[in-house]
Amino acid sequence: MSISKEVKRVTVHTLRQMKEAGEKIAMLTAYDYSMARILDEAGIEVLLVGDSASNVMAGHETTLPITLDEMIYHASSVVRAINKALVVVDLPFGTYQGNSKNALDSAIRIMKESGAHGVKLEGGLEIKESIIRILSAGVPVMGHLGLTPQSIYKFGTYTVRAKEEMEAERLLSDAILLEELGCFSIVLEKIPAPLAAKVAQTVSIPIIGIGAGDQVDGQVLVTHDMLGITKDFKPRFLRRYRDLYEDIYNASKEYLRDVKSKDFPNQSEQY
Numbered sequence: 001m002s003i004s005k006e007v008k009r010v011t012v013h014t015l016r017q018m019k020e021a022g023e024k025i026a027m028l029t030a031y032d033y034s035m036a037r038i039l040d041e042a043g044i045e046v047l048l049v050g051d052s053a054s055n056v057m058a059g060h061e062t063t064l065p066i067t068l069d070e071m072i073y074h075a076s077s078v079v080r081a082i083n084k085a086l087v088v089v090d091l092p093f094g095t096y097q098g099n100s101k102n103a104l105d106s107a108i109r110i111m112k113e114s115g116a117h118g119v120k121l122e123g124g125l126e127i128k129e130s131i132i133r134i135l136s137a138g139v140p141v142m143g144h145l146g147l148t149p150q151s152i153y154k155f156g157t158y159t160v161r162a163k164e165e166m167e168a169e170r171l172l173s174d175a176i177l178l179e180e181l182g183c184f185s186i187v188l189e190k191i192p193a194p195l196a197a198k199v200a201q202t203v204s205i206p207i208i209g210i211g212a213g214d215q216v217d218g219q220v221l222v223t224h225d226m227l228g229i230t231k232d233f234k235p236r237f238l239r240r241y242r243d244l245y246e247d248i249y250n251a252s253k254e255y256l257r258d259v260k261s262k263d264f265p266n267q268s269e270q271y
Contacts, residue, residue: 010045010086012184019206025218031074036081049075051090056224063149064093075114089116093150096130103130107139122148124174135182143178147190162191179203188212211237
């Protein structure tokens with residue numbers, strides 16, 4: 001019997017136990033009640049209310065435009081759907097960088113208004129004060145290193161991070177710092193697999209990868225990408241488990257045809 005199946009609710013303690021037992025952690029994004037309910041019932045241990053909602057839900061080019069109010073709206077919808085999963089919410093761009101008081105206020109709003117179980121921040125040493133302040137209020141914090149989409153204009157590209165020795169050393173140092181500060185987990189995005197493995201072996205907190213190889217403690221994907229609802233995003237790390245774009249498109253075309261031909265509704269579908 002797996003650890004996650006034995007518990008009634010997944011907590012940060014559960015994730016630590018899973019790492020210690022060598023049980024992989026499954027994490028997916030969720031932004032609305034209906035999808036979150038399905039993912040929770042399927043047994044996904046962690047639901048991330050990602051700022052990727054800016055892309056897949058609102059159609060923005062980057063994650064930067066989404067607001068704190070919008071993240072709280074999405075998080076509240078997800079929390080109402082779940083019975084077991086741990087719900088983590090991204091602090092959006094501009095709500096924690098450079099101002100630890102603003103970071104604390106933002107995290108508290110998310111926790112109070114959505115009912116979520118923790119927040120996620122991008123960065124290492126440069127956001128140390130914000131992490132300390134949030135943790136001091138008892139709010140669980142998940143870190144995020146490697147490719148950090150909120151910093152896309154600084155990087156200028158979505159290419160693999162930490163391929164050079166200096167950046168790799170900085171990433172490992174940041175991971176150790178995040179653990180020392182009290183973060184309960186770290187997401188590593190789009191970094192070389194050997195480096196991700198080294199991080200996972202060095203720290204005792206769970207490391208969740210996205211494009212970070214198979215030697216980390218768990219995996220996360222954007223649900224819309226995994227289900228094939230999005231069509232144009234095709235990174236190497238993405239495995240599409242369904243092609244729902246085509247399924248939804250074809251169903252919509254069939255509905256259109258039936259309405260136009262007066263086949264829908266038929267006699268059995270009327271009162």
